[in-house]
Amino acid sequence: MRAPLRPLLLALAVLGACGLAQTSAAQPVQVAPGQLPPGAVQPVAPGTRPAPAPPTLTLTPAIPEVRSVQYLGNGFIEVAHAVLTVEPAQRGRLRPLVQEVARRVLAARPELSEVDLSVYDRGAYASFGGPLPVLTASVPRRRLDDFTAWAGGTGAYERVWVNPGTMSATRAPDQVRETGPRPAAGRESALEARARNQGGVLDGLLYRGRFRSLQVAALTFDDAPHPLYEPLLLDLLRRSGVKATFFVIGRNAAAYPFFIHDLAAQGHEIGNHTYHHVRLPPLTPAEVTQELQLTNRTLQALTGQPVRYFRPPGGDYTPQTLDAARALGLTTVFWTDDPADFANPGDAVVESRLTSRLRPGGIVLLHDNAPEMLDVLQGFLRVARQRGYTLTTLGGLPK
């Protein structure tokens, strides 16, 4: 599929941004509060064809709180993500537990460069998209001693987050409407058509770069950050010397702040992808503003930088969505190239879509948490370089 043609275009239901919307468009998921199926609220790239589950590590002897330890590689490094669930009574003494898990996971698989941990309240746990963890941490192997010192109360460690229990939120996860039926296609306004045709930023809209003659295209990743994929993707981009724009889900930025620091430190651009990764058209204007504002505040507090760009989940918007973004000074960003990496069509398909659609001024849409994105990214960046393209952030795109 090529670029989106108009707002709320139903074709996006077939190959739209953010996999879950795509899947559930065909089979709406009925979700009872507190009983979310895995990935029900936030996309974990399930697609039309489920992604193969990453391999898992088994700790022997088992640690009862450990629910799963998945690991994945990017051809250079491997990262593991351990999910733990705990009882409320354990929350005051999590440090020795997470230290033991980090140490045991790294010992169990010497190839691992890093283990990330997400500790959830056992009674509330409902996958990555459910209620937020009570504690998260990122432990590169070379930082294990620092993490151990923190766990023992004798040192500071910055790659850890403890849920303060006072998180601002505008809605409970079971109220997020990404799983509902998609809205009907609307008509493209004259302004939207003009912005699409001429390129560049026009009244807060950006469909593509302005100058077709320059071989510059923007590389964007939606749905960041994810504790298994983020270090792998950042590692690949660092090796390639490429900067990109990440559209971040506010609640996950809050829960994994160290990854937002990593993104900023590596020179990537950070955009707003709503706080709850919610489908925006059914929301009231006040709710939309709240989604955008809460995310802006979260990101600005973490990076000290104002947020310039916004991408609506699924590419779904209404004129009111655009107004809310404009009022906050955000440019709403679309894309010219969506290879549907979230739908897991196969590495060869994703790669050939990416390379065949590369255009000057293009905006490439990939997903932070799609395994096939990880598989093909290096090859795509190589082809782009060979063709004389510079891939960069939206800020670096001629507009």
Ligand SMILES: [Zn+2]
């Ligand atoms: Zn998304």
